[in-house]
Amino acid sequence: MQFIDTHCHLDGEEFRDDLEAVVTRAREAGVAAIGVPGINLDSCQTVLELCRRYPGYCYPMLGLHPEDVKADWKEVLERIKKSLTSHFLDKPSGKAERSPLTSNTIAIGEVGLDYYWSREFEKEQLEAFEEQVRWAVELQLPLMIHCRKAQNEMVAIIKKYQHDLTGGVFHCFTGNEHEAEELLQFDKFVLGVGGVSTFKKSHLPEVLPAVVPLERIVLETDAPYMAPVPRRGERNEPAFVALVLKRLAEAYGVSEEEVAQKTNENVARVLGIII
Numbered sequence: 001m002q003f004i005d006t007h008c009h010l011d012g013e014e015f016r017d018d019l020e021a022v023v024t025r026a027r028e029a030g031v032a033a034i035g036v037p038g039i040n041l042d043s044c045q046t047v048l049e050l051c052r053r054y055p056g057y058c059y060p061m062l063g064l065h066p067e068d069v070k071a072d073w074k075e076v077l078e079r080i081k082k083s084l085t086s087h088f089l090d091k092p093s094g095k096a097e098r099s100p101l102t103s104n105t106i107a108i109g110e111v112g113l114d115y116y117w118s119r120e121f122e123k124e125q126l127e128a129f130e131e132q133v134r135w136a137v138e139l140q141l142p143l144m145i146h147c148r149k150a151q152n153e154m155v156a157i158i159k160k161y162q163h164d165l166t167g168g169v170f171h172c173f174t175g176n177e178h179e180a181e182e183l184l185q186f187d188k189f190v191l192g193v194g195g196v197s198t199f200k201k202s203h204l205p206e207v208l209p210a211v212v213p214l215e216r217i218v219l220e221t222d223a224p225y226m227a228p229v230p231r232r233g234e235r236n237e238p239a240f241v242a243l244v245l246k247r248l249a250e251a252y253g254v255s256e257e258e259v260a261q262k263t264n265e266n267v268a269r270v271l272g273i274i275i
């Protein structure tokens with residue numbers, strides 16, 4: 001049985017000392033591919049470097065995370081856009097087309113809105129997010145979206161572009177039934193479900209089967225954060241996505257193989273990773 005961790009900060013310094021062992025454990029646990037999101041200028045570079053070390057296994061996503069949006073966001077976005085478009089070849093038609101050699105950037109992310117920690121750069125966050133949503137339209141890449149305490153604002157922006165977007169992931173979904181339904185109205189999007197679903201007090205094991213078909217879920221760890229039970233509190237790592245899969249199989253009353261197969265199909269459809 002194989003499955004995919006769609007969101008893992010494998011380039012983080014938490015993995016610097018034992019990256020090779022972490023990747024080996026992931027492979028042994030059945031993780032067939034890992035999506036690695038960038039969060040700022042530096043991390044977009046480290047993500048690309050890391051993914052070059054593991055071709056066909058680690059897949060980069062590039063973007064500016066809402067918590068990293070500061071006064072200099074315009075300049076930062078310009079530079080991230082350069083790394084992004086250097087992965088595309090210009091065709092004589094003037095339309096960007098993915099290069100067969102370097103077309104491994106699978107999504108714009110992680111991008112979004114986060115009003116939980118600070119609203120200091122609220123306006124900048126909105127502008128930076130919308131700009132990156134426009135990139136997703138222009139480059140026809142899916143979005144990896146981070147959203148905390150800002151669902152209304154995020155949904156309003158996605159609505160403006162929904163017909164031109166290829167789709168994406170609402171990463172780290174932890175909401176209620178109403179919030180899930182609101183996100184599922186975007187039919188090319190899926191919910192990213194991670195370690196929170198395994199927490200004792202989590203309502204996700206009831207919310208998800210009630211309103212979210214398995215066809216709309218992808219698995220993630222968000223490692224090194226959010227380690228699932230029984231590893232809660234430890235450094236998370238991609239191998240632990242198996243624990244999320246197990247919890248979802250219990251919640252939906254289906255086999256682990258079925259969760260793996262459905263979520264793999266969803267990843268192939270939305271993020272284009274085919275294992």
Ligand SMILES: [Zn+2]
Pocket residue numbers: 007009037110222
């Ligand atoms: Zn993340």
